Amino acid sequence: MTPPSSDPLELAARALRHRDRSRHEIDGRLARAGVDDAARAEALETLERVGYLDDGRFASSRAAALAARGYGDEAIRADLEGQGLAPEPLAQALAALEPEAERAAALLARHGRDARGAARLTRKGFPAELVADLLGAEALPDDS
Numbered sequence: 001m002t003p004p005s006s007d008p009l010e011l012a013a014r015a016l017r018h019r020d021r022s023r024h025e026i027d028g029r030l031a032r033a034g035v036d037d038a039a040r041a042e043a044l045e046t047l048e049r050v051g052y053l054d055d056g057r058f059a060s061s062r063a064a065a066l067a068a069r070g071y072g073d074e075a076i077r078a079d080l081e082g083q084g085l086a087p088e089p090l091a092q093a094l095a096a097l098e099p100e101a102e103r104a105a106a107l108l109a110r111h112g113r114d115a116r117g118a119a120r121l122t123r124k125g126f127p128a129e130l131v132a133d134l135l136g137a138e139a140l141p142d143d144s
Helices: 008-016 023-032 037-049 055-068 073-082 087-095 100-111 115-123 128-135
Strands: none
Touching: 008 023, 008 037, 023 037, 055 073, 055 087, 073 087, 100 115, 100 128, 115 128
16 A cells, blocks of 8 residues: 555645646656656546646646736746646637737836837847837847
8 A cells, every 4th residue: 555645646736735737747746756657647637637737727827927927928938838738728828818019018118118128028038029119129139
């Protein structure tokens, strides 16, 4: 019999106690804990069936949180891909966000419509073309 501390469902539930996580992340945690493939698969399916594990919900909440912190779609996409999310929930999460141009315009209004504001947006994953359209090419940071 498996000791309670190594029960895959208990390990996964502990990881999900404080926030949503992706299926990929929970699978990795269980693998590192030494849970075999069959037990991991069964635990993951059970957690999805009862609604504790939902990549769509995770992607939406993570994307919204990153957008609220001023990140552009490319940075959000990279983060979600790094979380092991499939293309479909990732695309749905991005589509549910306020349009990137509107987020960028609001950030520029708050942080300054100048070269520093433009540099901030490009560092946060907003496309240079979008920033150029919003500010004009002369306000873009020099890449050299």
